[in-house]
Structure formats: structure tokens, C-alpha cells
Amino acid sequence: MRKFILQLFCIACTLNVMAQKGKDSDKDPYFNQTTLQVTKAGTLEQAFAEANPDKHQGLRVIGPLNDADMRFIAKLAQPSLLDDLHSINLQEAQVERIPAHWLQGFTYVTHVYFPTTLKEVGAYAFAYTNSLCKADLPEGLKSIGQCAFVGTNIRRVNLPASVEKIGEGAFAHLKSLTEVSVPATNNNFDLVDSLLIRNADNTLLQCFKKGTGEVQVPEVVQRVGSLAFGGAKYISAITLPKAVTFVGEDAFASTYALESINVAEGNAQFVSTNGVLFDKGATLLICYPTSKRGNKYTVPATVKELATGAFQECGGGNAYKLINDKAEKKKARLNEVVLPEGLTKIGKWAFTFTGCQVNIPSTVREIGDSCFYFCKIEEATIPEGVQRIGDGMFAACYRLATITLPSTITYIGEKFVAYNSLETTLNVYALNPPACHQDAFADFSSSINLHVVKGQKKAYEKSKDWTSFIFNGVEDDLKAVVTGINAPAVPAADAVEAARYDLQGVRIYAPQRGVNIIRMSDGTTKKVLVK
Template sequence: DTGASGTLIIPGTIEGKPVTSIGVDAFFECEFLTSITIPEGVTSIGDWAFDECTRLNSITIGNGVTSIGDWAFYCCEDLTSIIIPDSVTSIGEGAFSRCSALTTIEVGAGNVNYTDVDGVLFNTDKTLLHTYPADKTGANYTIPDSVTSIGTSAFRECTRLTNITIPDSVTSIGYAAFRYCTNLNSITIPEGVTSIGNWAFDDCYALRTVTIPDSVTSIGDGAFDECNRLNSITIGNGVTSIGDWAFYCCNDLNSITIPDSVTSIGEKAFEFCINLTSITIPEGVTSIKEKTFLDCWSLTNIIFLGNAPRIGFQAFHQVPVNAKVYIYEGASGFSPEDGKFAGFSVVVRKNPFAGDTDKDGWKDETEVLFGSSPDDAKSVPAFKLKMNVLEGDQLELLFPGEKRARYSVQTSDDMKNWLSLEKVIIGQGNTISERFSSSGGLGFYRIREAQ
């Protein structure tokens, strides 16, 4: 009865029969209920049982309840706190999602399946972060190192948070985990995460930069939907699929590089990315689904590194009339007879990955990277770093040094965190030779201009 209101104490028996469960949707949209007491004889609270009881501000769960269903207290907007009794053994997905006034969750000291840390709900060994209360005070939060999974809707609508630190232990980010964290402006996804769930960062309006590590294999549907200030996204080389709506309406995104590992791009994945000017489709992509780039009003450069993939309905509808499709010599599926790109200007280019056209010892792709011409035998990239492995653990680095220029040699074992080696080197207008110990380990080296 959606008209139920005020305080409700569920009886232990009805007509002599014990009350043992609260069914699915039992109190759905009882928006005038303010307080509910569940007796100890009840063992289960069904899915969506108190969904949208928007004025519910007090709930007492009897120490007999063993299971709380999925989304059981969804959208109980006035609920500020909740106590989980010792008897509870399972709490469903999103059980406290959209409880926008919730400041703390307390778990009974005798509960062997769940625990709370400063009002945040975890399973007992703290490998699953189940729920962070939506109205908990504080702008920054560091997830404990024990956590491997961030649960469904775990941080949904936590609008106070501006920064969340995810530890290297995390391997999965659940469905809608950070949805509507509208003030979240910084997030680092660590190596080790293999999947980003559907709608994980949906409507994170303040999020500006995201780096997806190589360990991630899939970007879920709507993962970054309407992150309309997102202007930089790096997708790791392990991603094979980009889900439907993945970057829908990311208005500030002007370019994106899709790695070679990707084979499919979902429906509406980049629809309404109105400032996207250039997109490179790698050779391995076999399908672009319908409306993928619909209403990308600034998209003028569409670059294909392989043959034409299957193109869905209106995949490039409403892009500028002067948009060009760039392909390499020998690529198939782009002829007028194929009809996939009717109305587009198709520009055929030499493949810079094909070899060394001018026979100068530099691969064409390297010359293109350095802004030189692979067709001109006299064009060689100006900067050249050479490494020699000497006896023992000694390395020799050779590079040209301009007069009075200051250089720093840096090393890294992951190409993310770089450490400068010893002193600043001053160029003399000739080749610089520097020797270092590799300490028997493997690593990467680079030369940077020193400040």
C-alpha cells in the first residue's frame, strides 16, 4: 500500500502465523513512511523492499535477519544512519544506493560477515568495499590496501568527494561504482584492474583526466557517460572492447587514441562528443556499431589504420560535411561501390608502418613521429639516443648535446615513474657520452631537458 504513512512496526505474527520475510517491492514508493521496525522473527528483506521510501528516516532491523536483498533501501533519501545486526550474512548489491542523506553505517560487533570502518561498509576481511555513505563528510578518501573489489554503486552520489585514491590491490570496479560523484575531479585507476563496470563513472561532471591501464580489458557500457569536462583519456593497450555509450556526451574531449588491441566499438560510444576533432581507428577494429560517432559536430579527421570495419546505422551521421577519411594504400572496403563512406572525401596515404621508403636506416613510422619525411633520403630525425651495453652492469648512453643546453638522464621500470640519475649534463655542441650502472636490472632510459 503506497499510502502507508508514519511509523510502522511489523508484527511478529499475523493471524497466528509468523512473519518471516519482507517480500520483493513490499513497501515500494511508500513515500510517507518515516519509521519502520522489523522484528527478530524476520529472516529476509527482499529485493527493492523499501525502494523509494523517500521520507524514511529511521529503520530498526531485528537481530534475526540474515539477508538484505539487492537495492533493498534504494532511494531512501532521508535515511541518515543504519545499523546492521550480528545476524546478517548477506547484503545485496546497491542495498543502500541513493540514500543521499546517509552519513554512517554501523555493523554489530558480533557480525562475522561484515564490518564497518569509520562508517564505511566492508565485508569482514575488507576485500570488498560495499558502501561508502553518500553524505559522509570529507572531500578525500583513500580506499584500504586490502580491497580487491569496489562494489556495485559503492560510491554512488557521493557528491562531497573530490578525490578518491584506489590502491593497487583493486582488480574490479563494479556497476555504477562512482555514478553521480559530481565533484570527483581526480581518479587514478591502478594497474591490476581488469574491468571497469557499466556506468562506473557516469555523470562524474568534474572529472577531467583518466588513464586506463593496460590491465583493463573492457570498458563497460556508459562507463564515462556524460563526463562532460573530461578532456584527456588514455586507453591502455589491453582494452579489447569499448562499450555502448562509453563516452557519450563527453563534450570537452577533442581527441582520443584507440589502442591496437580494440576490436569493437559500441553503439553510441562517442555520440555527442561535440568537440572531438580527430579519431584514429586501429587495424584490429572489425565493427563500429550504430550511432557510434553520431553528432560529433567537429569531427573532421577519421583515420583508419586497416581495412574498413563493419559500419552500423548512422555511425558517422551529422559529422561535418568537410570531414575526411584517411586510409593507407591497399586498404579495402572504402571504395564508392562499398557505400560505407558515401559522401566523405577519402584520402589515400602511404603506410608509414610499411618499412624504410627512403632507405636511410630509419623506419618510416619513426620519421613520421619526429616530423620528418620518409620520402626524403636526407631527412633523419635530429635527436638520436644510442645505448651500448658494456662489461659488467655498465651502460653507455650516447646523444647529441647542443651548446649550453642542460640535460637530465632518467630511468624507470614502468615508464610512468621516472628517476633522474646523478648530475645535470651541460651540452658542448658534440656527442655526449655518459656511463651508468644498471645494477643488474632491466629498465627504460630517456633524456630530458633539465630545468
């Protein structure tokens, strides 16, 4: 009898798989192209070698899997050829966790079918796997990590009742999304007017609004998560409620039609001035709306820091989505941003894809990665005190002809002048050749005339970091800089709090329970425990 029941069960499973194949194969041409069955975790690579399949664009796996098996699947999916893995069917596999960064950035993966045993999708597991269009979430899933599906093409986000945790940015930039749902039986999350809210801490996780118009963030919301509006490219205005005390990094990324960010009266942490979002003291400029009208903007003298992505895509090719007339768009477009003396930090991606002219004040001490990517900068002088040139800092600055680096510079990041085509003069005042990423000068298509401090020519010619790129020549005709730039601007006894961060390095605007990291006005940092 038991054998008979087992046979019926096997037949039922087979019919179910066949039915699933009939349902999915019309949209997934590689569904179940190759099947591998394992009985022991950690043996998938061996099973694949023994089977030696002619094709593996579609892979169906049956049996228990561990992290080694998942790494092997990722290896098969690495983007190199069109005949690499496209479709991954794990419905009959036993696996509880999709590893963090599992298929991040992979080009050809289009379909992933999860097993009912799945409990967790790790952070960045499918981040910018931009061909991924199907990855339905199974009942029983409990946790979805930070940025797990960011930048994919998945069309449905139907949260199971079982989901308890969702990281910020998990569903940002989903340009093909057509369906979102949260079951009434899930008490951990609410979907209100296309806004996904995490109830445990009243965090706005994601705005799924596809249409135009204004978004009024509900009064209950206290936190706006990182990338919360990422991809809401047609909304024109956002109003934050009185209760909001936290805005995450790059919360307004790719809001191409956004003209203003407003803050309800009585908010203790934030203020809006002419539609631009600042912290309450106007020392931090958080976001200048992408499609705010005006050819020139002068940042207030009170501002000491530009947040991550503060002017990202402002005035760029994606801005002014709701203006069709070319003459009107030209009249509205932002062309120049004037930064004040007293500014000390420019966050990463602050001017990425703006196409604007930007000055760099002499008081700046920290500049983030890809800060000026695709800006209309003709000459760039990095102030004394700056120690690091971030990755991609001046990439795609097609007008840039002269770069001057200070005596304090110690490191130059990856592809810092990539995609530029003008002959460039590079003045470096550092006596010791700065360390360089191995691809510091990669993808630069013209020539560089290198000028260094008198007497330092041999040091640069012998430096391994500086001999990997062929310069037009090295001239030691610069005068050494003598500076007391590293001396504290404020006596230590009089130092005051300048900024506060959590343990992940995310800026916070009020004391939060746990360990807070405080940056003082004299440049020092300290940790405090808030109970």
C-alpha cells in the same frame, strides 16, 4: 426466482461500478471513458476494431483476457501521443497474470485497476512507468516480480494478506509514496521501522524511510536486496548487522544524503573503513556514500573490483542534500577519485552522475555500461585487454576531447559518446574494425577525427559499422601494438578464487547452496555445486 436473483446481482454490480466510478473519476479524468466487453480470450483487438472508439485515453475491459489481449493493451498505451491510453480498468476482466515488462517505461499511463482474479505481477511490469500514481494491489495476489513497480509514482503500497513472494527492487524509488502497510495476517513479510523484510530468507527488501537520520538494520536481517535503499534520499547513515552475508546490486542507489555505511563488529563478510563499504578482504569496493565529505578519495591498493554503482552520484548535483550553505557544500564535495594499479574491473554505473575526475588504471580489463556517464574526464585511454566498450560509457562527458581504444577492442556499444559537444580525437588500435552498435555514435553533436593503425584505413572505410557516422577524416598514423596482455598473470596451477557468483550473475560472498560460478585469478571460470 433464479432470474430475479440474477437481475438483483446485475443491479448490484452496476451500482458497485458506478460507486467505484464516482470514487475514482475525480482523480482519474479518463476513468471508464471507453468500455469493451469480450466473451472469449484473445479477441480484444477485434472488439476494439469493431467498436472503433473516437477516444481511448481511458479503457474499461470486461471479460476473459490472455497474453495476446494484454499485449494489445500495451500497444494502445505505447507513448507517442497525449491521446494514448492513460487509464486501464481491469476490475471486471478475468486475468491472472500481468506479463513481465508489460508497461515498462511507458510515459502516459497514470491509473491501473487490477481484477480480483489477479495472482501475479511480472518482473518489471511497470518499471519506470513514471506517471503511474494508482495501482492498488488486490486481495488474492500472490506474487510480485523483481522491480515490478520501481520508479513509479504510486502513493500506496498496501500488501494483501495473500502475497507470498516479492522480488527485489519491486518498490524501489517510489518518490510519491505516502502509505505502506503489511497486514498482521501476512506471515511472509514484516514491516519494521519502515523496513520491509522477507521472512523466508531474512532479506531486507525495501527501506521506505522518508525522513532524515540513521537506519539501523535489524539484527535478524541476513541479506540486503538489490535496490533495498533505492530512493531513501534523506538518510545520513546505515548500520548493517553482524548477520548480513549478502548485499545486492546497487543496494544503496540514490541515497543522496548518505554519509556513512557502518558494519557491526564481528561481521564475517563485510567491513567499513571510514564509512566506505568493502568486502571483508577489501578487494571489492561496494559503496562509497553519496554525501561522504572530502574533495579527493584514493581507493585502497587492495581493491580489485568496483561494484555496480560504487561511486554513483558521489559529489554530483544530487549529493549533500543536508548541506544548505554553498561554501560548505563546495568544501565537502568529492571532485576526484584515484583508482589503483591492480584494479581489474569497474562495474556498470560505477561513476554515473558523479561529475568527478577519474583515472583508468592500465590493469583494468572490464568496464561496465554507462560507467563514466557525466564525469569530468578530459582524456580517456582504455587499457590493452579490454574487449568491450559498454553502452553510454562516455556519454555526457562534456570535457572529453581524446579517447584511445586498445588493440583488443572488439565491440563499441550504444551511444558511447552521446550528448558530448567537443570535437573529439578517437584513436583505435584494433587492426580489425570493432563491431559497433547501430547507434554507437548517436546523439553526438560535434565531429570526430578518427586515427587508426597504419595500413588499416581502407578496412575502416569499408566497414559498414564505421561508415554510418561521418568522420572529419580517417588517418592511419598509429603504430600497431604488440602485446602479450592476454597471457594469464598467474600460472593456472596456482590460480585462486577471485570472485563468486550465482546463476543470475549476482556476486555472492560465501558459498550458497546450488550452482556457484567461480572466477579464478587466471581469468578462467568454473561451476561448482554446493550442497
